[in-house]
Amino acid sequence: xxxxxxxxxxxxxxxxxxxxxxxxxxxxxxxxxxxxxxxxxxxxxxxxxxxxxxxxxxxxxxxxxxxxxxxxxxxxxxxxxxxxxxxxxxxxxxxxxxxxxxxxxxxxxxxxxxxxxxxxxxxxxxxxxxxxxxxxxxxxxxxxxxxxxxxxxxxxxxxxxxxxxxxxxxxxxxxxxxxxxxxxxxxxxxxxxxxxxxxxxxxxxxxxxxxxxxxxxxxxxxxxxxxxxxxxxxxxxxxxxxxxxxxxxxxxxxxxxxxxxxxxxxxxxxxxxxxxxxxxxxxxxxxxxxxxxxxxxxxxxxxxxxxxxxxxxxxxxxxxxxxxxxxxxxxxxxxxxxxxxxxxxxxxxxxxxxxxxxxxxxxxxxxxxxxxxxxxxxxxxxxxxxxxxxxxxxxxxxxxxxxxxxxxxxxxxxxxxxxxxxxxxxxxxxxxxxxxxxxxxxxxxxxxxxxxxxxxxxxxxxxxxxxxxxxxxxxxxxxxxxxxxxxxxxxxxxxxxxxxxxxxxxxxxxxxxxxxxxxxxxxxxxxxxxxxxxxxxxxxxxxxxxxxxxxxxxxxxxxxxxxxxxxxxxxxxxxxxxxxxxxxxxxxxxxxxxxxxxxxxxxxxxxxxxxxxxxxxxxxxxxxxxxxxxxxxxxxxxxxxxxxxxxxxxxxxxxxxxxxxxxxxxxxxxxxxxxxxxxxxxxxxxxxxxxxxxxxxxxxxxxxxxxxxxxxxxxxxxxxxxxxxxxxxxxxxxxxxxxxxxxxxxxxxxxxxxxxxxxxxxxxxxxxxxx
Amino acid sequence: xxxxxxxxxxxxxxxxxxxxxxxxxxxxxxxxxxxxxxxxxxxxxxxxxxxxxxxxxxxxxxxxxxxxxxxx
Numbered sequence: 001x002x003x004x005x006x007x008x009x010x011x012x013x014x015x016x017x018x019x020x021x022x023x024x025x026x027x028x029x030x031x032x033x034x035x036x037x038x039x040x041x042x043x044x045x046x047x048x049x050x051x052x053x054x055x056x057x058x059x060x061x062x063x064x065x066x067x068x069x070x071x072x073x074x075x076x077x078x079x080x081x082x083x084x085x086x087x088x089x090x091x092x093x094x095x096x097x098x099x100x101x102x103x104x105x106x107x108x109x110x111x112x113x114x115x116x117x118x119x120x121x122x123x124x125x126x127x128x129x130x131x132x133x134x135x136x137x138x139x140x141x142x143x144x145x146x147x148x149x150x151x152x153x154x155x156x157x158x159x160x161x162x163x164x165x166x167x168x169x170x171x172x173x174x175x176x177x178x179x180x181x182x183x184x185x186x187x188x189x190x191x192x193x194x195x196x197x198x199x200x201x202x203x204x205x206x207x208x209x210x211x212x213x214x215x216x217x218x219x220x221x222x223x224x225x226x227x228x229x230x231x232x233x234x235x236x237x238x239x240x241x242x243x244x245x246x247x248x249x250x251x252x253x254x255x256x257x258x259x260x261x262x263x264x265x266x267x268x269x270x271x272x273x274x275x276x277x278x279x280x281x282x283x284x285x286x287x288x289x290x291x292x293x294x295x296x297x298x299x300x301x302x303x304x305x306x307x308x309x310x311x312x313x314x315x316x317x318x319x320x321x322x323x324x325x326x327x328x329x330x331x332x333x334x335x336x337x338x339x340x341x342x343x344x345x346x347x348x349x350x351x352x353x354x355x356x357x358x359x360x361x362x363x364x365x366x367x368x369x370x371x372x373x374x375x376x377x378x379x380x381x382x383x384x385x386x387x388x389x390x391x392x393x394x395x396x397x398x399x400x401x402x403x404x405x406x407x408x409x410x411x412x413x414x415x416x417x418x419x420x421x422x423x424x425x426x427x428x429x430x431x432x433x434x435x436x437x438x439x440x441x442x443x444x445x446x447x448x449x450x451x452x453x454x455x456x457x458x459x460x461x462x463x464x465x466x467x468x469x470x471x472x473x474x475x476x477x478x479x480x481x482x483x484x485x486x487x488x489x490x491x492x493x494x495x496x497x498x499x500x501x502x503x504x505x506x507x508x509x510x511x512x513x514x515x516x517x518x519x520x521x522x523x524x525x526x527x528x529x530x531x532x533x534x535x536x537x538x539x540x541x542x543x544x545x546x547x548x549x550x551x552x553x554x555x556x557x558x559x560x561x562x563x564x565x566x567x568x569x570x571x572x573x574x575x576x577x578x579x580x581x582x583x584x585x586x587x588x589x590x591x592x593x594x595x596x597x598x599x600x601x602x603x604x605x606x607x608x609x610x611x612x613x614x615x616x617x618x619x620x621x622x623x624x625x626x627x628x629x630x631x632x633x634x635x636x637x638x639x640x641x642x643x644x645x646x647x648x649x650x651x652x653x654x655x656x657x658x659x660x661x662x663x664x665x666x667x668x669x670x671x672x673x674x675x676x677x678x679x680x681x682x683x684x685x686x687x688x689x690x691x692x693x694x695x696x697x698x699x700x701x702x703x704x705x706x707x708x709x710x711x712x713x714x715x716x717x718x719x720x721x722x723x724x725x726x727x728x729x730x731x732x733x734x735x736x737x738x739x740x741x742x743x744x745x746x747x748x749x750x751x752x753x754x755x756x757x758x759x760x761x762x763x764x765x766x767x768x769x770x771x
Numbered sequence: 772x773x774x775x776x777x778x779x780x781x782x783x784x785x786x787x788x789x790x791x792x793x794x795x796x797x798x799x800x801x802x803x804x805x806x807x808x809x810x811x812x813x814x815x816x817x818x819x820x821x822x823x824x825x826x827x828x829x830x831x832x833x834x835x836x837x838x839x840x841x842x843x
Binding site (some may be wrong): 048052055095097098190 | 783784785786787788789791792793794795796834835836837
């Protein structure tokens with residue numbers, strides 16, 4: 001077996017008989033190319049389904065790796081071409097109980113995006129045509145209220161209703177009928193079953209009434225209620241359309257996450273530079289990372305020196321100097337020089353992949369609301385069907401089979417889960433619209449589910465509470481040179497450097513006056529720069545670098561530097577003509593609105609935490625200025641999510657606010673994740689709410705809006721539930737014996753429509769929430 | 772008895788979708804008459820012709836990615 005492929009599980013006899021796999025495994029032959037394949041998978045209903053499919057695909061001989069995503073309904077399979085083909089993969093998916101989506105496979109993320117857009121557009125067209133069709137049927141059913149229709153012969157009007165209503169119910173609404181057929185095959189009735197039954201019942205009722213009345217003209221007065229069947233379909237399609245728009249937004253940002261992965265690598269093989277996909281690297285490979293490129297995999301630097309921007313992983317914005325023996329992380333940006341790196345962890349084992357996996361897992365933990373809906377419909381649907389059957393049987397036994405039939409139809413119609421189906425999407429849509437006007441992007445109902453009960457808000461530090469870039473906050477002269485001159489000299493030397501610390505010094509000096517010209521600039525390995533300014537030799541760098549360079553006053557510099565570090569400031573030392581003259585203290589300053597935002601949240605009765613990957617001193621300094629008492633520092637990305645989970649384990653309901661890739665797992669693990677729009681794609685993908693302008697004072701507003709949205713969803717669901725509780729028995733004819741009150745199918749349908757309307761109206765109140 | 776009922780303890784079903792997967796997978800076996808899966812009871816009940824043995828059904832369930840708890 002060649003060393004460039006992962007170990008294969010033992011192969012069952014069936015696969016050994018496959019001629020292709022024997023050929024591919026033959027010794028001495030070139031190793032088969034690892035190919036990738038994207039499959040659309042239909043039928044996954046929870047995170048566990050995705051995990052299971054991943055296992056089943058991984059067991060197929062010849063498959064190197066399989067990743068299944070529940071949100072995007074996609075399986076990405078890496079396999080050795082020639083050993084296994086599309087047919088085998090398709091069979092494995094079907095063995096696991098799912099279906100492969102037919103159509104364009106293997107066209108990757110762009111194809112998936114196109115498919116999602118096409119599906120959304122199709123649903124939109126179906127919803128709109130169903131609505132228009134319903135209006136036409138309704139107009140035809142009440143010719144006295146529509147000018148011009150009175151002249152149309154009654155028979156034509158009835159036939160028109162039948163034709164248009166059947167187009168709506170079985171054309172635009174074909175997905176419900178297909179879903180119902182599938183649910184019958186699986187012997188698991190769901191909402192589709194109820195919709196198909198209800199609309200068909202309304203349809204049959206209309207035909208039956210018409211036939212019984214024996215003629216077109218007589219039937220019209222009685223209400224055939226074909227428009228009811230059409231309206232149900234229109235309402236439900238509208239609900240699904242709104243829902244899919246929210247869900248596809250989420251899926252798109254998850255796909256965006258994958259774009260953070262480094263794509264290509266330059267493999268060093270016997271003195272040659274071979275471009276390869278980063279995914280093909282294995283431990284032990286040596287790769288060249290040029291300036292401006294991303295490090296393709298985790299590894300050790302074996303040659304070269306450079307500053308590496310690790311913000312993507314650590315969240316800290318200051319590039320870290322790397323030389324031989326230092327570790328580098330895949331996905332980080334090589335800022336200055338060329339590096340040769342020996343790969344230690346690649347592909348799935350890499351740090352970045354593990355962070356992405358953490359995000360996915362945390363999101364799947366939250367599929368709770370879907371399970372609840374499953375459980376509700378698993379009980380609700382059979383109960384409704386039972387009541388309909390019972391109503392028919394009871395009336396039949398009582399000698400009124402006709403009333404029995406109409407009662408059963410009325411039950412199915414009145415229970416049609418329109419209000420239930422609209423409860424969440426409409427509230428979320430109105431909440432989302434309101435959010436957009438406030439500069440908040442809300443994503444889907446699931447991500448907001450627990451927002452109503454938030455007790456704790458956890459803030460990331462760098463880039464969230466702070467600006468994410470250092471500023472000069474203190475100047476400490478160690479000799480006779482005044483502050484202004486020290487800064488000007490340092491800035492003159494630093495002006496040629498791209499380093500954020502250097503740029504901070506330049507900004508500070510520029511704000512105080514001019515910066516003199518420097519000549520003979522050179523960068524010194526080990527953390528410093530040197531140049532000549534007005535005939536004086538100026539060096540700027542870390543105190544350690546200056547002390548190591550044999551500068552006079554080194555002990556004094558080191559002691560002062562320790563003092564600065566203890567206050568959370570990063571010290572930069574300046575020497576002129578071989579003598580230390582000053583220390584600068586640099587710090588990542590708080591955003592101007594941070595203190596106000598924290599105070600507002602505390603005023604809402606919330607506990608505030610600070611979680612940072614930075615040093616204890618730096619985290620404490622920021623926390624103290626903002627009045628935050630709960631501080632945890634030096635926390636790595638995986639631990640951040642664990643801290644959030646630990647809080648939740650104590651019974652707290654946690655909102656997490658962050659901006660970096662390193663915050664993404666914690667954002668996904670929190671009850672409500674809030675990302676800064678100025679932050680990374682990963683953070684936005686993992687969060688339920690994005691603050692578009694990165695304005696921290698909107699955190700309080702976001703929490704209030706999320707709470708209002710969730711409250712509205714609950715009210716809607718409660719209303720839909722109470723409505724069913726009352727309307728179903730009435731429809732079944734329970735009040736007939738005592739009060740003579742019956743609900744004929746037409747009234748049942750109207751009640752259903754009113755119920756849906758009340759859900760919509762209640763949701764519209766959200767339009768002014770959160771201000 | 773022309774038919775026998777086999778009851779399997781199955782781990783890994785978390786929702787009605789998972790149940791549907793098991794039902795679909797096992798129903799594909801020749802000789803199987805009916806399959807009922809219950810994720811809360813972690814149970815799969817299969818009615819099948821006598822020729823279909825427990826091992827065949829268990830293998831099918833495992834192939835679909837679930838775990839069958841061996842009968843004691």
